[in-house]
Amino acid sequence: MTTTGEEDTAARGGPLWWSRRRSAAFDLSLGFVSAVECAVEGVPFARAAGVPVAVGVVFGALAGSVLVGRRKWPIAVVLVAIAITPAQMGYLMGIVGLYTLAASELPRRIIASLAGMQLVGTLIVTFVRVRQSMDQGRLTIGDWFIPFAAITASLGLTAPPLLLGMYVGARRRLMESLRERADSLERELQLLAERAEERAEWARGEERTRIAREMHDVVAHRVSLMVVHAAALQAVARKDPEKAVRNAVLVGDMGRQALTELREMLGVLRSGGPGARAASAPLSAVAAAVVEEGEGPCLEELEELVGQSAAAGMVVELSVEGEVRAYAREVEQTAYRVVQEALTNVHKHAAGAKTRVRLAHRVAEIAMQVENGAPPEVGSVGLPSGGNGLVGMRERVVALGGVFVSGPTESGGFRVSAVIPAS
Template identity: 75%
Template sequence: MGLALVSALECAAEGVPFARDAGIPVSAGIVFGLLAGSVLVLRRKWPIAVVLVAIAITPAQMGFLMGIVGLYTLAAAELPRRIIVALAGMSLLGTMIVTFVRVKQDMARGDLTLGDWFVPFAAVTTSLGLTAPPVLLGLYVGARRRLMESLRERADSLERELQLLAERAEERAEWARGEERTRIAREMHDVVAHRVSLMVVHAAALQAVARKDPEKAVKNAALVGDMGRQALTELREMLGVLRSGEAAQRRTAPASASVPAQVRAAVPASASASVPLAAVGVAAAAAASRAAEEEGPWLSELEVLIGQSAAAGMVVDLSVEGAVRSYAAAIEQTAFRVVQEALTNVHKHAAGAKTHVRLAHRMAEIAMQVENEPPPEPASAASAGLPSGGNGLVGMRERVLGLGGVFVSGPTDAGGFRVSAVIPSA
């Protein structure tokens, strides 16, 4: 608005000599100058119109400020370059012609006594001086403004991407923690259910023979003690895995302090807080899983497992097919737990039933099957008082499917129950 006011006053002052030369009233020249100069107020909205008006009043030697400011605004605006070049060329040509004519007239009247060379020189330098600087400055300012807007957009986009990464990292950490909780729950179920089931069976046998056969009662009591100690040992191992995961989390947490200050400044507050914590959660869960896999159990302990069930009164038949070889820790652990949980279910639901355990080492997979015959006394399971939460089969299925295998379970035609699993060996 200030520039428009100055331009209007300038054009009004220049309208006085224009009116005298044109032979019109001075007041008309002043009003014309005021109207023409005030067009500069539209320079941001319609820069092309301002430049065209400035070019139109150039022959009247009016609107020098309006022409300079109009060209600057035109060059800095978001307009095609051909339009800017065309209007700048028109302004340059118009200023050059007017200056050439005015200087030649002054020399003809004797106001200037220089040579003929001065006429084109004055026309060229004046036109360039009034056109080139505002156009170049406008192009520079426009380019800088567009660059800053592009950088701002990139910064906003980077902030959104970092926020999205932080959310995804937090989701991965939560998923890893959930997976670890599920794995620990499966391990606890397998260890506690199997050992405690055997302890309950032996305790029931101990109660039955305590008075009739003291030697057998002592033997059963010793077996109960051994089962309890084994259960405590496995529980301690699992607690050690959990503590090692917590220690890994404490060791990983200070790593966030080594992040450069520039990176922390560029990341949103929520993202900078979520990324390290999420990374710690994933690292801790991975460390705990690796430690658990290294602890076992292994397939080489399968005969001991079956021997414990046989000591509890179960008739177990073990058959192994194919060449025995070692597998990855996760595969051996899953195969062992499937057999262990299947035997636990036999103790719970079919006490005294004859059970067949088959293990097959094949070319690219390992297969296992645990099948029990109908129990001789259907009420024996209820008398043993063994509860069932229904999580055993779910845990076995999750273990096998997690390794890309196949799990099938269900009753047999003969009245028993069969659990089958096939796990890829690679």
Template identity: 75%
Template sequence: MTTTGDDHTEARSGPWWWERRRSAVLDWSLALLSALECSVEGYPFAQDAGIPEAAGVAFGVVAGSALLWRRRWPIAVVLVSIAIAPAQMGLLLTVVGLYTLAASELPRRIIAALAGMSLAGTLVVTLVRAQQDTAGGEVELSVGDWFVPFVSITASLGVTAPPLLLGLYVGARRRLMESLRERADSLERELQLLAERAEERAEWARSEERTRIAREMHDVVAHRVSLMVVHAAALQAVARKDPEKAVRNAALVGDMGRQALTELREMLGVLRSGDGAGRRPGASVPLAAVGAAAAAAAVSRAAEEPGEGPCLSELDELIGQSAATGLVVDLSVEGEARAYAPEVEQTAYRVVQEALTNVHKHAAGAKTYVRLAHRASEIAMQVENEPPSESSSVSSARLPSGGNGLVGMKERVVGLGGVFVSGPTDAGGFRVSAVIPAS
């Protein structure tokens, strides 16, 4: 039996083998009553047996006091009651002993054997006493020979059956309650374990969503900002030599900045709407408390809505923006172009975009080849650049690199079940390849 809290404290408050103080008080009271009963019944027994009355009273006190150990040794108590049954004493000892025996955790065969012995002993004693009383009467009974056996059987069953059945009921009920408590404790532990696992999963989900948000922000802003830096470097190089080209480059820088700000506002607007959907109007929540899961879910919904995210049809515009910086980009498409799932097209676009951004950062002015292949069940893309040119006018742009571009591309492609490979070429350039399932 498992107990917790106050029940546990109460269960350990009794002396010796008693679990509670009230159980000890009850057993002491029953033992005193049983000792008093047996001592009273021991007096006539001593007279009939021809022994001193004091010895009979002492014997009754000792036998009746056996009830004190009924919880610890119920078998011994029942055996004592069977042993003193011929002395016609120990009715309370017999009744309480059988009840305790039936309510205990002992095997049923032992309970049945001891109950049968007690029934047989009580039956024999009752039968003998009834015959003695009938034979010693001056008036002969006219009810027949069945009267004595009937009275004996009824009396023995009346002494044995009720406490035995009550004990079996109480024992079964106690075991049921213990089973329910254990089940409740087990369910509580399982709920606690589930709560811990849910917290771990939530923490993992928050970490994953933070990574997704960072990747989305990187893809949205980094490319255009990189182009702005490249154009600014070119503007610095030609400002005095070719004012007209400097003006065009300045206009391109302005356009790129406005586009970057527009995409950034859209992204922040999606995050704000995703966070504010579950708050009351006017509620003030610090930025650190923004729900990462809600924000990333909003980002994902925005990315999956038609027209919201980039698609493969915008590759020409993307390459044109890189070409405007002086980068030579060769685009080749194999297979028949068709529509893909929004997340597939967005991932393919982002791979090409990030690969071109890396070319601007690390191989400014190098000729770049972009290959796109539409296959039966997949779409493949490859971006490869030649070694950077040392005489490039934009080589002094010195674009910073956070080292997360390739990681973000791989995460996107692998998340859709594709394959991503990147690394330097034998000629000194760099190659990025990806294959994404079409569905």
């Protein structure tokens, strides 16, 4: 089982220079075995050197115990092993020390130099010992055996720990690299997940705003006109029954139109239709689906829109400049909605004010302007305002790369202007 870098760091807690307690226990055990080995090998060394046996045993035990520091000072361990090679001591320390050195992060030239020194030292000592044994008659093999034994022993004590240590070191570095990469990927995935969540939350907010804007466009204008007609109906119900009947018919027609548009949008919200996306689609796709499914408003219906406001008692004038032509669906719908929302605001805030609607077809753009005069002191029907109409118009126009400007006029009225690229 592979652990991440943080888990590996948390698992550490050994004494002194050891990263783990079990590593410390293992090195102490190796040091003890090495000390015992060197102490035993110190007996023949003391006798051959003519010193007390106790001195040889103590010397061997001290030299062998150096193996305890192999992880912290691998170079010192190998140097001690090379130094006591002539005394035929420290075989375990030499093997383990060379393995630790090869597996360490030290430069390769240092490892190669110490490995070469140990190889040469073992080769010379083995050559001399075998030669002495043959001279003393303890070996009766031919002279060819001396170099063979020296080379075999030196390679056998040097090459395996060196190669194994290099392999383990390379594998350890690879595992650390993979662990660091896994940690980095985990952090990146976490960051991506956080960003995705933020984007999803932002998208949901944008989708809710767009659906609210679409619902506002569909309902606000017709309901505003219905309220105006209802107020007029109340005023003339007794004085002019025929006009009251006409106003009632207009209220009914506008209510049915509003219900029809609401059904189209709610139908898409519930299940989607042919050519539209499924109900599980994002909310931003729902508004687009409504445009795709339904006919949607267009500039050809602008005259009818102005006529509805005129029928509600508004003094409104429509002027069209330039050559009339067809535009993309979203361009025509946005232009229609801007005029519609502007007229709705006149009904709400300046009922009875004279209003002028201008539409200009230009070479690469279409421009529209709705300007009303100062509202009279009386005549307002007190329609509520959500405060988002101008914001919605600006968002629609800017989304198509256009320019939107609105504000009061010097005469006390209000002007809404927009320019939308034709493509």
